[in-house]
Amino acid sequence: MVLETSSTAEASIRAPADEAAAERDLARRAQRGDPSAYAQLVRGNQGRILRHLLNLTGSRDEALELSQEVFLKAWEALPSWRPEARFHTWLYRIASNVAYDLLRRRQLVSFEPLPPDHDTPAETDSPEVRLHAKQTIGQLDAALARLPPEQREIVLLREVEGLSYEELAAALAIDEGTVKSRLARGRAALAQIYTRMQT
Template sequence: MVSPAVEGVRSGVLATSSEARGGEQLSLRADALLARRSALGDRQAFAELVQRHGAALYRYSVRMLGGAHHAAEDALQEALTKAWLHLPSFRGEASVKTWLFRLVANECLTMRRRRGPTAVDDKVLVSIPADARSEPDTMSLATDLRDALDVALGELPWRQRASWMLREVEGLSYEEIAEILGTSVAVVRGQLHRARANLAFRMEDWR
């Protein structure tokens, strides 16, 4: 069963109270303050953290689990539950955002190990010949390209895919990615280089 918080992330709407505290809107508070208030049991503060970062966390989960939305929801729900339980011991050595991403990344990896690899249909990677496209067909070309990219991403080794997603989609720094994946900046750079090369090869027909 999907929790209300995860359901809010999926729909893009998360209900939060508009009541001001101390003359400030809760939605404008910094992550660090929200984390401290959450650690004290403030559910509204935690809801604001989810609202700030939930969409990115869910997007990452979906891509890392091969587009399996239910599995991504389960992974995100488990990660958010752990975040709520462990916030009192969060020491702030990394940013709250990085910490949340690491929890989600770990849950996705655990779930992927349970499920095993996802079969990939190579036919999706083959582009439609230009002379075979009618005008209505071109309207769905962007969707086809996105689907092909998703398949190509699914072919990448786990760390390459994670590094590419966190850098190219979420725009995180090399240092943040290294923290999330529990590795070094040098390893992240190497994984990204290989991921970009592999994707360029896999997407050759779409150039």
């Protein structure tokens, strides 16, 4: 039993490293002009990039359109990708730039809350639990919509996408100290907005 737990722990430690190595290998092959390697990278990353764009724009249609633009731009910019950067982190940076270009064109100062079907409670929960969960999700989405874009983005990349401080620094082109302070301000602002909504 102890050996099983130990090997399971070792496997979970190795998994992210193996995943990073596989991603790096695919990106290198794509850089050399292998379209099937790039197709695998697109399939492996399209969900997270679409979710990120949806969180930034608040529009499913725009997020779908922008995700195609992100992968096209990434293909064209592949010669500039370097193996020191995780490929999906590099994609987040491209996605953020594309989304901010759109938001500047729309001259938005705030975001619309995400669509009601953005996230739903488990079907097995009781109706009361599901209703409460949907209300909470709706309130969190509304609170997130009131954050400045930079704070909203960093909170979502950390809390929803699970990026490390190092990955956030790479994706947002800022140093880790700035990541930590911006994230702390974003979390504090979100908590303050959410608390005000409860009263």
